[in-house]
Amino acid sequence: MPKLIKGVGCPYCGSSCDDIEVLVSDDETKILEVHNACIIGTNLFHHANDATRPKLPRMRQPDGSMKEIPYDEAIDWMAKTMLKAKKPLIYGFGSTNCEGMSAVGRIAEKSGAVLDNCATICHGPSFLAIFDNGYPSCTLGEAKNRADVVVFWGCNPMHAHPRHTSRYSIFPRGYFTQKGQMQRTVLCIDPRETDTAKLADHHLMLDQGHDYELFDAFRTVLRGFEIPETVAGIPREKIKESVEIMKKAKFCMIFFGMGCTHTDGRNHNIDHAISLTRDLNNHTKCSIMAMRGHYNIAGPGQVWSWQFGFPYCIDLSKGSHAHMNPGETSSVDLAMRDEVDCFVNVGTDAGAHFPIQAVQHLKKHPFITIDPNFCMASEIADLHIPVRIAGVDEPGVVYRMDNVPIQFRAVIKGLPGVPSDEELFDRVYERMCELTNTQPIWLAAKEHRKYPHNPVVS
Amino acid sequence: MATVTLKPTKVPELMFEGYSITPDAFAGKTPAQIADLPGHEGKIVMKLGDFFEVTGNAGDTAADTNIVINGDCTRVKYIGARMTAGSVTVNGNTDMYLGGWMKGGKIHVKGNVDSFCGIQMQGGELVVDGDAKNHVGCAYRGDWRGMKGGTIRIKGSAGNDIGTFMLGGTIIIEKDAFIHVSTHAEGGTVIIKGDVEGRVGGQMVKGDMYVLGKIKFMMPGYQKVGTVEKEVDGTKATFDHYIGDLGERHPKSKGEIIYANLYLKAAA
Secondary structure (H helix, E strand, C coil): CCEEEEEECCCCECCCCCCEEEEECCCCCCEEEEECCCHHHHHHHHHCCCCCCCCCCEEECCCCCEEECCHHHHHHHHHHHHHHCCCEEEEECCCCCHHHHHHHHHHHHHHCCEEEEHHHHCCHHHHHHHHHHCCCCCCHHHHHHHCCEEEEECCCHHHHCCCHHHHHHCCCCCCCCCCHHHHCEEEEECCCCCHHHHHCCEEECCCCCCHHHHHHHHHHHHCCCCCCCEECCEEHHHHHHHHHHHHCCCEEEEEECHHHHCCCCCHHHHHHHHHHHHHHCCCCEEEEEECCCECCCHHHHHHHHHHHCCCCCEECCCCCCCECCCCCCCHHHHHHCCCCCEEEEECCCHHHHCCHHHHHHHCCCCEEEECCCCCHHHHHCCEEECCCCECCCECEEEECCCCCEEEECCCCCCCCCCCCHHHHHHHHHHHHHHHCCCCCCCCCCCCCCCCCCCCCCC | CEEEEEEECCCCCCCEECCCCCHHHHCCCCHHHHHCCEEEECCEEEEHHHHEEEECCCCCCHHHEEEEECCCECCEECCCCCCCCCEEEECCCECCCCCCCCCCCEEEECCCECCCCCCCCCCCEEEECCCECCCCCCCCCCCCCCCCCCEEEECCCECCCECCCCCCCEEEECCCEEEEECCCCEEEEEEECCCEEEEECCCCCEEEEEECCCEEECCCCCEEEEEEEEEECCEEEEEEEEEECCCCCCCEECCEECCEEEEEECCC
């Protein structure tokens, strides 16, 4: 009889919905139905049923074709290639669990690599602003229960985070927001008329790339000074009205996205938004949150900050300390400046997301993709190693966009013989230790570890 | 004064981290010892001699040592970083972190430089004949104490983030700049002789800025308070005096609020 599994986490967007119900077949190998998830999340679960999913690593042959090889051979090749490289780059981790992110740290240290995650082309500038100016944030539960003014600045959750508005930000009825949408005033600041903008009570259609000036105008008005007649294409009166709405809120919540982090100024836009949040707290309660893209993209920030002290762009090539300075140690810059000589793409698709010139530079050197599915990065890779899908056939810890950890579960049995990210990285690490004649260091605390099965802890 | 001459012999495959190329590291060493100084290329520790031919002798102290690099250093980082005295002359281009964290001495680059030149600078003089990329004289990520002293002169143009979190010292850009000048600054002087795209003095608390060209997009937090005659780096002109950033916090001194000053050359 098919089994209904409740309380399942969705491995798609940063909302990391944890109320999904999945109906699985008797033998726990097929997903039959997915309830509660958005259409993208639903499809993500159904993808796991795909009979064409790769089950063995594939190595590029001299004639350009791909040939299936055993896992041991792939692990050996990856270990040797990374040890040989002067400066390998390990990038990705948007869509995998924290266990995998933690395990890759050991490989990165061993091979003197640069460790980077998708934040580098996403919310990395938010990290820089947080370094500079702090992060007066809260959890999504607080946004749901308290926020009566919600500002979407440079983000479009109706498409990027489909259930964000219904679970946390616009529609839900919370403890102090029992009338739901009726009680909330929604502001949208976006140069385009997005579906979120259509939903908003006020849409400030600013000139593209002038968010910084508009933030400054908001703050200047808030301090009681006059501003020019129009700022960033928005009339003075509209700005004053918006500031008044935010000031009179009981709890104002600002959500920001790529529209701020990846237009001119980048971290400075967020920096100013954080300053605005701080200023608003002189009048009312206000909080700010980054609309993180993937279900566990906050994870590497948490895991690596704990391991290395930095959330992304971590250069471990010195062997003695971590160095971080985006602009120099960020993936796209490293690629464009020809500063790396081996590329490992994990749980993301650099082939689809990076500028074409960056991919061309990376393709001059060994290119390894670790991904459960076929994607552009797997098709241009020299070696493609399939792994399990975290959140579908592999459990693990993920961090939601508000940095709340959630334990995701596996709903079906994994493909036989296919390892998880964690197991694969541990095996590569062990092989690297064999090749360099060093003793692997395993953590004693992890009793439930999958590999090695009975570690000798020194 | 003794002069050490470096001649590039090989282009590094990746970037070479030439943190040993400072008068402080060279002082009191023979050419053979200098060629033996370390530098990273990725995780491999290389030697200066792998990439440069070293001739001439170093002085006994950093102050007595001049370094001349005859050739292109487009793929060499950290030249003159953390130096305290002496001089470095580069007859060519350099990569990132030129004169970063420097405390004294003089650096003269006759070509272009990449990003982060003069990052967290505390003293000395840095002259670039060509263009500079982004983050001239800015703070390191997350540090609220940026450039504290010294002078940076870029004879060409510069990119974005000039003098971020600046506390003191002077930055002169003789041509154009892109965006973000003196963002978050609490002191220091930035002079831009060409045009600026915008975001001049955003979130600025204290300090002075001079723009002799035009600002395409003015920050809304700046207000004109008057017109003044001033001499700036040898140019005498009439400037419109703006104060700001009115959206940012400002300290009080002797009962008066201190604002940052923007002097924009008045239209003739």
